[in-house]
Amino acid sequence: MQPVRQKDKLAMNGREPGAVTGGRQRVRGRLRRRPGYAVLAALLVAAAASGCAAGDDSGAAARDAKLQAGQPGAQAEPAAGALGTRAAQAERARLAQAARAVAAKKWDLAATPLAAPVPPAKKPRLTTRKGFEVEGQDDSLPPVFTRVPTTDKVVFLTMDDGDDKDPELLKMMSELNIPYSAFLTDYLVRDDYTYFKDAQSRGTVLGNHTLNHRYLPGLSHDEQKREICDQQDILEEQFGKRPRLFRPPYGNYNTDTLKIAKSCGITAVPLWEAEAFPDHMEWREEDQKLHPGDIILTHFRGKADWKGSMPDLIRSVMKVITDQGYSVARLEDYV
Structure with missing residues (x-):
């Protein structure tokens, strides 16, 4: 064959299979807090608040505020009115990308990653x-x-x-x-x-x-x-x-x-x-x-x-x- x-x-x-690199086994370490966390968190909260004010489904809005198109859980094609007006949706997208820009700086990326299109x-x-x-x-x-x-x-x-x-x-x-x-x-x-x-x-x-x-x-x-x-x-x-x-x-x-x-x-x-x-x-x-x-x-x-x-x-x-x-x-x- x-x-x-x-x-x-x-x-x-x-x-x-089964080999251990350098005689050491890897274990999970403790997360290090980096500068910019408070700003990033504030932007995520602002994005969530924008979504909550735009429509009745506050739980979904808060959840989706942290998600760009293409992420699991993000709504690909929301029904009319489900997430508020187009202006509110655009504002949420702007805030989400702003949060991503803060994260990109925090993690020392050369540029902010581009947002994926709707799947x-x-x-x-x-x-x-x-x-x-x-x-x-x-x-x-x-x-x-x-x-x-x-x-x-x-x-x-x-x-x-x-x-x-x-x-x-x-x-x-x-x-x-x-x-x-x-x-x-x-x-x-x-x-x-x-x-x-x-x-x-x-x-x-x-x-x-x-x-x-x-x-x-x-x-x-x-x-x-x-x-x-x-x-x-x-x-x-x-x-x-x-x-x-x-x-x-x-x-x-x-x-x-x-x-x-x-x-x-x-x-x-x-x-x-x-x-x-x-x-x-x-x-x-x-x-x-x-x-x-x-x-x-x-x-x-x-x-x-x-x-x-x-x-x-x-x-x-x-x-x-x-x-x-x-x-x-x-x-x-x-x-």
Whole structure:
């Protein structure tokens, strides 16, 4: 059975499942309070108050005041009058972006991230990218893609594995209102499921990245099933929801991979167009530019593996995204 290869088996910096970087296990640290928190909080309260004054649904208004379009819980197409007048909605959007500007300064971003557009009322039809087909490929298998078909000037941020559990990352992404999807590998996250429950509570959607990050085309059918479907069961048990999205380790898969993934609830296999690091980007396409719908890959890693922390990574990738005129949208709003 011919596998589809994306990367060599040198990912994870050569580490095997169960290895501990530098003889140390990572634990969650204490959040550091940064300057600007009071201003940011005041702007969020002002945005909430604006929404409350505009309509009767005060609970929804207060909740949505912290959410840009594309974030989970934000209302894509509110009914007339549900959130007040257009002027009030525009004011809430202005206040939300002002809060984001304060957060961008607080977290030392080069520029304020752009607000994502309203998600599409109907999700685009996904197909497997040409050249990524497997033997016996047909429309019954989950599509494998690196870019979402859209004309919106948006990209999608995804993080794999779950090794480094930096609490500053959760706070940073929440305050900046930047959505991302996390594809989790159990042997790396099982020591602290609570960290990812916190991420989930802040709007992050969790996907499947197998139990042990093994090279799937080299496994038997039963071994692949354990890696994929057992991880589905664990994620559902721990986080209350069975994932729809699956990313094979190293981006490598074969026909068995896709058939097994489908059998345990997977509907799509998003890969990536670019990979982000704290100090550089790696590109699939020769033009080395972003395009509408591009999926960006990065990992939960820290200074032990990279030239920087997770917040350093976000500062770096957001500069690329914002400089090219793109916003970050929520992958699950399009897929």
